[in-house]
Amino acid sequence: MPGTEEIYPNGFSTWVDVEKVSESLEGETRPSHFRGVATVVCKLFNIVQPDRAYFGQKDAQQLVVIKKMASDLNMDLEIVGIPTVREPDGLAMSSRNTYLTKEERQAAVVLWKALCLARGQWSNGENDAAVLRREMISLIEREPFANIDYVSVADPETLQELDTVGDRAMVSLAVRIGKTRLIDNAILEQTAE
Amino acid sequence: MPGTEEIYPNGFSTWVDVEKVSESLEGETRPSHFRGVATVVCKLFNIVQPDRAYFGQKDAQQLVVIKKMASDLNMDLEIVGIPTVREPDGLAMSSRNTYLTKEERQAAVVLWKALCLARGQWSNGENDAAVLRREMISLIEREPFANIDYVSVADPETLQELDTVGDRAMVSLAVRIGKTRLIDNAILEQTAE
Numbered sequence: 001m002p003g004t005e006e007i008y009p010n011g012f013s014t015w016v017d018v019e020k021v022s023e024s025l026e027g028e029t030r031p032s033h034f035r036g037v038a039t040v041v042c043k044l045f046n047i048v049q050p051d052r053a054y055f056g057q058k059d060a061q062q063l064v065v066i067k068k069m070a071s072d073l074n075m076d077l078e079i080v081g082i083p084t085v086r087e088p089d090g091l092a093m094s095s096r097n098t099y100l101t102k103e104e105r106q107a108a109v110v111l112w113k114a115l116c117l118a119r120g121q122w123s124n125g126e127n128d129a130a131v132l133r134r135e136m137i138s139l140i141e142r143e144p145f146a147n148i149d150y151v152s153v154a155d156p157e158t159l160q161e162l163d164t165v166g167d168r169a170m171v172s173l174a175v176r177i178g179k180t181r182l183i184d185n186a187i188l189e190q191t192a193e
Numbered sequence: 194m195p196g197t198e199e200i201y202p203n204g205f206s207t208w209v210d211v212e213k214v215s216e217s218l219e220g221e222t223r224p225s226h227f228r229g230v231a232t233v234v235c236k237l238f239n240i241v242q243p244d245r246a247y248f249g250q251k252d253a254q255q256l257v258v259i260k261k262m263a264s265d266l267n268m269d270l271e272i273v274g275i276p277t278v279r280e281p282d283g284l285a286m287s288s289r290n291t292y293l294t295k296e297e298r299q300a301a302v303v304l305w306k307a308l309c310l311a312r313g314q315w316s317n318g319e320n321d322a323a324v325l326r327r328e329m330i331s332l333i334e335r336e337p338f339a340n341i342d343y344v345s346v347a348d349p350e351t352l353q354e355l356d357t358v359g360d361r362a363m364v365s366l367a368v369r370i371g372k373t374r375l376i377d378n379a380i381l382e383q384t385a386e
Contacts, residue, residue, distance in 0.1 A: 011351070013213045014231075014265035019206040038207075039266075046267040073232075074239040082262035158204065 016042045018065045019160045025152055026061050034065045041066055050077055052130050058084040058092050060172055060185040099180045107145035108177045114139050115186040118171045123135045129153040129162040149174035156187055209235045211258045214352045218345055219254050223360040227258045231317040234259055241269055251285050253365055285377045292373045300338035301370045307332050308379040309365045315381050322346040322355040341368035
């Protein structure tokens with residue numbers, strides 16, 4: 001693994017900027033975060049020249065940004081998303097989970113519960129994105145340890161917020177549980193009958 | 194050769210930004226020009242996957258920007274500069290030369306004369322960049338058809354303006370001859386004795 005000074009030598013000044021999909025959601029609290037991600041991933045692709053590269057679906061926006069970069073810049077490789085691995089109660093696995101106290105750890109499952117609620121309502125025919133967001137928010141607000149950063153129902157490729165959920169949507173959320181900021185997401189997708 | 198819609202499809206939003214070396218000289222009059230150049234050249238490199246790519250030294254800043262992009266982003270190819278081809282009187286060949294009237298065509302050789310003056314003075318031991326710039330400006334201002342956009346004596350890699358010319362410098366200039374904007378440049382380089 002190359003060191004920082006090898007990757008960013010003195011005078012380094014080139015950045016890959018994936019506009020639009022980098023700006024909403026996580027990009028709002030971390031304005032140049034995805035520029036750094038796209039640049040270093042572009043560099044690693046050029047060094048390794050892989051046929052396929054695998055990224056976790058847990059960081060859903062990162063996956064969208066990298067797919068968009070690879071497509072826009074005609075990179076000759078396939079970006080593959082890997083399903084999120086979960087604890088038995090549904091909490092997405094994350095190094096941050098170790099920061100949670102016992103009570104917070106129990107409260108943290110509210111992210112997964114909110115995603116399940118949205119999925120369930122959508123399966124029952126609810127396609128009004130505002131309703132889905134409102135129900136999720138209402139559920140999370142009943143959890144005393146939780147503070148919502150955002151709850152989003154967006155197009156899975158452009159990350160534009162939706163009015164109506166059509167064939168596909170990405171439901172994502174960022175919630176502070178105590179001092180720990182957690183994110184999670186689910187893709188709503190019409191499957192063939 | 195791919196068409197515009199194939200290279201920039203709807204929703205295209207990724208840009209390669211080579212900061213600093215894109216900002217001075219040509220970048221001052223054309224603020225996002227080199228962002229477009231770097232992005233489309235990055236795309237073409239990913240499509241063609243060449244071992245070497247050749248660019249004219251006439252567009253000296255473009256060559257610097259592309260070399261910097263290739264180096265910063267770890268692109269696995271060699272960028273080769275090609276010497277400028279000149280008319281018998283020294284004027285750099287350019288499609289824009291056809292816009293010149295007969296009188297302007299004669300006046301246009303002043304760019305080459307200014308570069309030769311700087312080279313000659315430097316060979317005679319003048320290493321004060323301000324003096325070199327001033328002498329070039331003075332020569333060009335004696336030509337009635339000429340209007341100076343810039344006269345630069347800069348580091349050939351960073352394009353930072355120099356106070357003192359050391360081992361290497363890039364002398365470059367942009368001059369309007371009538372309504373036609375022409376550019377040219379020369380590299381001053383200490384050669385082994």
